Amino acid sequence: MFHTPSSRQRYQRFKDAFRSGDLKQLSLYGKRNDDDAAPADEADSKKGKRKQRRRKYLREYVRWLWRFWPTAVLLILLSLVVAGMELLHPLFLRHILDKILLDDQLTTAQKLQSLNLAGGIFLGVILVGQFLNVIKDYRTRQMNTRVVLSLRKSLFDRLLKLPLRELTDMKTGGVISRLTGDVNTTSGLLQLGVISPGVSAIRLVIAMVMLLFLNWRLALAALAILPIVMAISFLVSKRIRPIYRAIRDDSAHVDGRVGETFGGIRVVRGFRRESLERQHYLIGRHEIVRKQLFANRREIALWTVWGALMASVGLITVWFGGRLQVQGRASIGDIMAFQWYTFLLLNPVWQIVNSFSELQRSLAAMERVFEVLGMPEDKPDKDTAIDAPDHVHQIHFDQVTFEYNEGQPVLCGFDVRIPGGSVVALVGRSGAGKTTVTDLVARFYDPTVGAIRLNEMDIRDFRLQSYRNLLGIVQQDVFLFDGTVAENIAYGRPNATMDEVIDAARRANAHRFIVELKDGYDSLIGERGVKLSGGQAQRLSIARAILADPHILILDEATSSLDTESEQLIQESIHELLKGRTTFVIAHRLSTITDADIILVLEEGRIIEQGSHAQLMSENGVYHQMVLRQQQSMQFQR
Template identity: 40%
Template sequence: MSSPSEADSTDNDDPLLLSEWADLDEETHRFGERVVQLHQRSVRVYDGAGVLLVTVPLADIKSARTEPLVGGARLELTLKNGTLLPLVECTARVSARVSELARGIEQLAQGEELAVKLTHQKTRCERCNRLLPEPDSSCPACVQRAAIFRRILSYLGPYRFQAVSVIGGSLLIAAINTFATPKLTEGITDKVLGPRSGLSLGEGSVQLGLYVGGMLLALLLGAFLQWYKNYNASFLSANIAKDLRASIYRALEHLQLSFFDKRQMGAIISRVTQDTDRVWGFLVDGVPYLLSGTLTLVGGLVSGLLLSWKLTLAILLPVPLVAVLMSLIWKPMASKYHKVGQKWGRLHTQLNESLNGIRVVKAFVREDGEWDKFRSRNSELAQSGLIADRWWFRSETFVTVLVGLAPLINWGFGGYLVLHSELTLGKLMAMQILLWQVYGPLQWFGQVNQWFSRAMAGAERVFEVIDSQSETYDKPGAVALETVEGEIRFENVRFGYDKSNPVLKGIDLTVKPGELIGLVGRSGAGKSTTVNLLCRFYEADGGCVRLDGIDLRDIELSSLRRHIGIVLQEPFLFNGTIAENIAYGKPEASFEEIIEAARAACAHEFIVQKPDAYDTNVGEKGGKLSGGEKQRISIARAILHNPKILILDEATSSVDVETEKKIQQAIGNLTAGRTTFAIAHRLSTLRNADRLVVIDKGRIAELGTHAELMEKQGIFYNLVETQNQTSKALAETI
């Protein structure tokens, strides 16, 4: 971004708040730099040389917006006198940033606090300007693979003995193949079978037996080492896979909810399964082969030079070409396998959504539509895999041709040396064996490159999750609360899932211990967001929430949540028994406590009517129970948790009227002595609340008892009347 002169940007009378650049010249519609500055009392536009072009006082601005254009956007101001003023134009590359600037201009023009995104998702690599596979992800072409490789190797740390056994076994096998077998072959050819051996029949038979016995011993030793290596490799395979899955799952558990808000669940599951498999596969198979192959290559070269340096150098002529080819395909291979990982994530997402929503699919007869989407994702995966594999096989073909030149050189030039008595036949045969000790690893290093490319792509995605910012569980100096009174204070709390579009714009509220607060408002007003901040599912952007006078950020997160019980609008049960689900928050609870909680939630009666009563399996997500049954079990779970603060987020939305009355009675007994926040779909259920808090447009618009707000005939009154009229019209229709 360019900036104007220091004097202009540091105007003490009108301080600079925000600056953004546009990349089009609105007169020529060609690339040209414009800088838009938002000051405390004005908006200014400069050209690339820092010359001031336009100044608009904020007091004259009514609104600001970006008008979409083909391939870009235009920032426009609407003045209070009705004039439409185009400021700058930009390409789609920076249009999101200019849109945020427009939002900031409008916020200040309307007297609101400035709340815009100061950071934006990266869609291109800052180093090479390539499009990133996912916003804010790493660039496959620029990632530091050496650092990732070292990090992958760290997973071998807890299993050093097994790792050394696998690597040591591979190296010993390579040593046998490189030194013992060629030397024994040379001895048999020159000292026993050769015409110049000078041995009698008996002596030759004995010598032949000794050499063959040596070969047999080498074979048995190699077989034992192979078994020993594979035995330890299987141990490494199981445990490294376990550790990788544990690391990413543990990281996922502690990530902020905002991480899951931005990603599809199927893609996350793909990282736990598909990507971890690639990493441990390379550790267990690729790393040992890389080491043994390197030793085999070096040993083969040394042995060859000792046998015949002329023939060895001749055989090595194709090696530089193989090395150049491998270096050329390295980065393209990594990029292509990274795309394969993305396609796996999309396929998992589609599969996850289709199966979880199978009832909706069948209800709307959308089996064919879901099949088309799955087929499309599956075809994309197959195509990306095909492209990557064909790229590899094409490269492998060239490597095979180059490697195939080595035997021709060996027999041609080596035979010439034998005919001219510069090399014995035994040494030529030994060189033929050593030939594959040199070119075998070179050829298979391409396979290791493929493993490595897959592993690096998978590791990048795995470590992206592990390195993501987790919830702040233990802030330095955070306190653990053994008991709480239950006083809650919201002090000028501001929050937005999108920071430039705040949901809460300054909430001030004090809740006394044991008070029942009903949160009311239109959909999207911020009711659920308010209780989410109380649970610290998200951190407030401004202001603070206090429990018994202590900022929630200064309380250990686990300690805070132990004192909060919550019943969500959409009840979620785990695949297990009813008793296990009720006791989820208190696993050590006795059976009597579980029954008592179920009675309080009006759930005991329907539970005992089931064949297995409390041992009834609820199925995945509680699929074997009705919506009302699931809701009552989730209420029982919160009751058994015995919290000092209770949150009921549409807790009775999934039950019929008769059951709702029972639950309301149970909740009435339950809330005694507890600070309770209740969000209800049917406003009539909040009649018994001590106070109702009406949230509108991110602020508290009304506060009082049910009777007081009805008498006021404001927002709450209108909501109740609208709901009553809707219910009446629906009843007449039925």
């Protein structure tokens, strides 16, 4: 029976990692490693590399944001104007108190007249400030929306161009979490990391100048505590950031598991594992909540210290200001204006301190987003790349060796010449390298050693999109999109007419069952074609490849999901379709490839037999034995 660490053990591991600063272990699902045993200088080196990566991502983010600089400048100017108008409020209060209400030389009528005038001006300043603040908030939201849209577009484009290996390692949950939550959080980095702290810092400086102008002794007493607050905020926030990165990594893993659970719900229910999947989900979410609470406790401690220190500032202002007023060295207006300026001083300090915590979330999300944006594209075209030819004379596997993992070759010294228009069948046990051969033909991967040549030219010398225009693929694991039948058939050729779609469906023996659906070709088939049977989905996949009209066709176990009658009908129509096309076929049932021009028998990534069906049967070799075993198995099943 398989065991996983208990919730308490996982949480204890997380706390130990936090105390030791081992950031890689903060993630619930992070891989265990030997960093604990690494020398101190090696740990310092890794820490330095993390900082370098973070700085690199920040620089890239700043360069990326440069396209929004006009809006950013407008927001900064609006923020400064609004802040400047707010800083006038205490001066109005001081004027009203000292020059109007407490001035014994004015009559009651003069006081009322002056009060109405000052109050009207004060109200006008407030209304104008609020109007500008509304504009600023609207423009801020508008810019954040544009940033999110632009960032999602850039991230989605890069994800589509990433190497297949990187996408496989990232998993679906990681991709979705980056496109949704991480991008949303990253969009606030400009506001939290640049505009808000910058404007708050300017407001802070102006408020300090005004405090010093009103009474420098009182100002020095009130400002003495601020450096302590800022230092504590910085230290706490620095420790919180890796926790938020770990929370996002764990959320991506849990979301990915949820996608797998409902994508394979038939398997889950078939093996009665609902309770296990529920346990996986609850454990993952429980650990994420624990980490959030762990970070929240530290944030609450920060706010508690901050509140106590700020309360002491107010107490000092009242006590020391009262003494000055009693001594005749400050007026009531000075003290009230000073108190107001103290509030205006504390507000930007609060915003800066609060932005530290929010900034950590944004930085953690930014690292995950720009980690992907910084990945190299999958097989970028060479500067000298040319368009692929519109015909296939020959495909040559020229001493090809391929490794998924270094030192573990899947294909080794694979060498064969395939004339254009030939049907090539790949035969062998599971893991022999059949699918790898077709993946190399499709340029999902490139050879580690050697080359695949089309008409004597390395296929890496062609523009990738131009080369893939030659291809049509029917996969073993059929993938259909959540759309209509017609949309899925026309996926590889979206400009096809309805007549062409129907013709392709007829050739794939799919037309009959399609017209029996409620809405025919406009019927929705559900996510991954869940509303269709396995055979129906397979036939739609074949129709999609037929409509694409490719020069090179890859049929990866294309008829393995069909009943015998449907398979026979499809074989007859495909036999006509394949004339003049170079086709690679993988099939478990060897009876379907007897007409192949070339049969390659693979074993451990090497070609051990090669020839037509008749030739290989006459040699009494491995292929002959495989055919006999399948025939005996079929007779036994009957």
